[in-house]
Each structure stands twice: as structure tokens, then as C-alpha cells.
Amino acid sequence: DSKLVAYNSIHEALMAVSVGDVDTYIGDTGQISYYSSKLNITNLKVHESTSFKYDLRFGVTNDNEILRGILDKTLAKIDEKQREIIKDHWIHLDEDNIFTQKQRRVIGFSFIAVLLILFFIFYWNRVLKHRVSEKTAELNALNQVLEERVKERTESLSKANDALESSMEELLTTQEKLLEAQRYSVIGELLVGIAHELNTPIGNSFISTSHLQKETNKLMENVVANKVSVQEVADYIELALQSHEAVLCNLNRVTNIINRFKDLESSKWSGKKFELELGTLISDIIEHVSNLDKQLETYDIMLVGADVKIVSYPSWYREIFGALFLNTLSHGYDGKAGGRIVIKIAEEDRRIVIVYEDYGKGIEKEVQEKVFQPFFSTGKKTKHMGLGLPIIYNLITREMGGEIRLESEAGKYTRISIVVPKY
Numbered sequence: 001d002s003k004l005v006a007y008n009s010i011h012e013a014l015m016a017v018s019v020g021d022v023d024t025y026i027g028d029t030g031q032i033s034y035y036s037s038k039l040n041i042t043n044l045k046v047h048e049s050t051s052f053k054y055d056l057r058f059g060v061t062n063d064n065e066i067l068r069g070i071l072d073k074t075l076a077k078i079d080e081k082q083r084e085i086i087k088d089h090w091i092h093l094d095e096d097n098i099f100t101q102k103q104r105r106v107i108g109f110s111f112i113a114v115l116l117i118l119f120f121i122f123y124w125n126r127v128l129k130h131r132v133s134e135k136t137a138e139l140n141a142l143n144q145v146l147e148e149r150v151k152e153r154t155e156s157l158s159k160a161n162d163a164l165e166s167s168m169e170e171l172l173t174t175q176e177k178l179l180e181a182q183r184y185s186v187i188g189e190l191l192v193g194i195a196h197e198l199n200t201p202i203g204n205s206f207i208s209t210s211h212l213q214k215e216t217n218k219l220m221e222n223v224v225a226n227k228v229s230v231q232e233v234a235d236y237i238e239l240a241l242q243s244h245e246a247v248l249c250n251l252n253r254v255t256n257i258i259n260r261f262k263d264l265e266s267s268k269w270s271g272k273k274f275e276l277e278l279g280t281l282i283s284d285i286i287e288h289v290s291n292l293d294k295q296l297e298t299y300d301i302m303l304v305g306a307d308v309k310i311v312s313y314p315s316w317y318r319e320i321f322g323a324l325f326l327n328t329l330s331h332g333y334d335g336k337a338g339g340r341i342v343i344k345i346a347e348e349d350r351r352i353v354i355v356y357e358d359y360g361k362g363i364e365k366e367v368q369e370k371v372f373q374p375f376f377s378t379g380k381k382t383k384h385m386g387l388g389l390p391i392i393y394n395l396i397t398r399e400m401g402g403e404i405r406l407e408s409e410a411g412k413y414t415r416i417s418i419v420v421p422k423y
Contacts, residue, residue, distance in 0.1 A: 040203040300339070333358075348419075355415060396418060
């Protein structure tokens with residue numbers, strides 16, 4: 001038989017379900033989605049939907065007639081089926097998880113953005129048509145003037161030159177705006193990546209500490225009432241140790257994520273510069289490659305080229321090849337044994353050229369331009385954060401003053417070429 005349990009607030013009821021005090025919570029999807037996101041509860045699932053329905057509305061003030069007109073025209077073009085799709089994307093709980101507040105904000109902003117884009121397109125088309133009409137009339141008038149008055153050609157050409165200069169200024173301004181927008185886009189993607197990586201360990205820590213706090217309050221009440229037993233104390237100590245271990249593990253993960261992220265801009269590469277035999281150094285790295293992953297012991301790694309002398313930090317090359325080997329293992333061969341890697345060394349003037357090739361599954365063309373972006377990763381099942389290649393990209397281009405280039409063909413090979421100064 002089912003037993004109903006009453007709580008003072010929605011967030012208390014949801015926390016009770018999250019920690020297992022009760023089995024099920026019945027409530028409104030919008031409220032559940034809001035409080036789950038607010039409390040960072042990530043372990044709730046939808047069991048079943050009721051027959052109750054509700055309609056969503058939004059509106060504008062009476063004094064905002066332009067926006068109201070735009071919304072009325074746009075909504076009139078949306079049929080009932082599309083309305084249901086929009087509603088499901090706006091507030092929806094799938095079978096696996098509840099939308100987070102962030103996802104709902106993204107959906108809402110996307111809907112508003114679509115409306116604004118439609119308005120902008122409509123408005124801009126009207127402006128363009130008007131400008132085209134004006135320019136056409138101007139050109140017709142100009143042709144008539146040129147035919148009738150040859151002497152005015154010089155003045156007309158001067159006006160055309162002024163218009164051209166104005167257009168060039170507008171073009172340069174537009175180019176600057178596009179570059180600025182691109183920079184903001186990269187920053188936005190970076191922030192989303194950081195938030196995504198930190199969300200899980202922080203959320204887990206919050207749940208553990210919240211549950212521990214609740215059990216602590218219970219124990220304190222029993223102590224005050226002189227009703228505490230030895231078993232209850234033992235159970236609490238065990239829970240406290242488990243919570244401490246879980247929180248510490250998640251905080252270590254957060255620290256690791258932050259440290260790896262700091263390495264993107266870090267100049268803390270330790271050690272002293274030495275004159276090195278590059279081939280010997282790379283051979284030593286290959287010999288100890290199993291320290292990175294045991295699967296790499298099964299790989300056929302071939303080193304080809306001259307053993308040229310360089311003056312550099314050994315730690316730079318350990319970082320570079322460590323990232324390249326792990327990238328090949330995780331993505332080139334999907335963690336499988338028996339891969340093949342060829343490393344070529346050449347000397348050109350006062351520069352060193354290193355070519356690193358693996359013959360795994362390669363990289364799709366549309367993905368290649370993203371591989372050096374922080375937090376980008378195609379390995380859905382791997383535990384890597386997508387910072388290995390971005391870190392060595394910054395190391396090579398900023399610290400070493402070199403260049404790195406990627407070439408790949410899906411299903412055949414991936415080649416990474418590195419060019420760095422010899423000294």
C-alpha cells in the first residue's frame with residue numbers, strides 16, 4: 001500500500017526523493033524542473049505523466065505595440081503542432097532526466113532569438129528594397145544628367161568616389177564587428193565547457209553534504225532527547241566518512257579541471273634549458289610511454305630521422321608527446337591495442353620539423369578545425385576533458401615560438417606537423 005508523506009515545501013520534498021527517504025513525488029513539471037536546477041539535484045527521473053494539462057502564456061505591456069504586433073504576426077504563422085513542439089522544448093521532462101534551469105533558459109532565449117531574427121530579416125528586407133529603389137532612381141537620374149550634361153561628369157565621379165570611401169569605411173567597421181563577435185563566441189564556448197565539466201562534481205558534493213547535514217540534524221535531535229543509540233552513532237560515522245570521501249574525490253576532480261585549464265595560459269614549465277639530442281629524448285619518452293597508459297605498450301611506435309641537437313626544456317617535449325600519444329590512444333584507435341605511430345624528425349635551417357602520424361580512424365573534415373579548442377572532444381566515453389591538444393597548441397605557439405598544423409583523412413591517418421626554433 002502507498003503511504004502519503006507531507007512536506008513543508010517543494011524543495012524539501014524533492015531532496016527527500018533525491019536522498020531516498022521517499023520513493024516518488026507528484027507535482028508540476030515546471031516547479032520540479034526549477035527546484036531541481038536550483039538545488040543541483042541530478043538523480044531524479046520521470047516515472048509517469050498524469051492526465052492533467054496546463055497552458056502556457058506570455059504577454060507584453062499595452063504600451064509596447066510594436067513588439068505585440070511582431071509577436072501576433074509570428075504566432076499566427078505557427079500551427080498547433082508546432083506550438084506543441086515549442087512547448088515540449090520549452091518545458092519538458094524526458095524519460096531520463098529533468099531539464100536544468102540552464103537548458104530552459106537556453107530554450108527560452110532561442111525562441112526569443114528566432115522572433116528577433118524574423119523581425120530583423122523582415123525589417124532589413126524592407127530597408128533593402130527601399131534602398132534599392134532609391135539607388136535605382138538615383139542611377140536613372142544620373143544617366144539622364146550624364147547624357148544631357150557632359151560637363152558634370154567630373155562632379156559625378158567625385159561624388160562616386162566619396163560614396164566608395166564611405167562604403168570602404170563601413171566595410172572595415174563591419175569586419176571589426178565580426179572579429180569581435182567571433183572572439184565573444186570563443187569565450188562563450190570556453191565558459192560553457194568549464195561549466196559543463198565542473199557541474200557534475202560540484203553537484204555530487206552538494207548532494208553528499210546536504211544529506212550529511214540532514215543526518216547530523218537528526219542525530220543532534222536524538223542526542224538532545226537522550227534517545228541516541230550506539231548503532232545510530234556508528235551508522236552516522238560511517239555515513240560521514242563516506243560523504244567526506246565523496247566530497248574530497250569531487251573536489252580533487254574540480255581542482256584537476258581548474259589546474260588543467262590554467263595550463264592553457266601558464267608559463268610555469270619548470271626545469272632548466274639543456275642542450276639535448278632530440279632523437280634520444282623522444283626515444284626515452286617512447287620507452288616510458290606505458291606510464292601514460294598500459295595499452296600503449298602494445299603499439300608499434302617508430303622513430304625516423306636525424307638525432308639533431310636542440311636547446312630546450314625536456315618537460316616541453318614530454319608534455320607534447322604525452323598529449324599526442326593519449327590523443328591517438330583515445331581517439332585514433334578508441335582505446336584499442338595494436339596501433340601504429342610514426343614520428344619523423346628533420347632539420348631545416350635553424351628550425352626543427354617533427355611529424356607525428358598515426359593510422360587510426362582519422363578525423364572528419366568538419367571536426368579538424370575544432371581539435372585545438374579547449375574542452376572540445378569527440379570521445380564521448382572517455383574521461384579526458386579535451387584540454388590536451390589545446391595546451392600543447394599554446395605551448396608550441398606561445399612558449400616555443402613555433403607552429404603546429406593538423407592534417408587528416410577519415411579512415412586512413414592523422415598527421416600533426418610541428419615546427420619549432422632549434423634554439
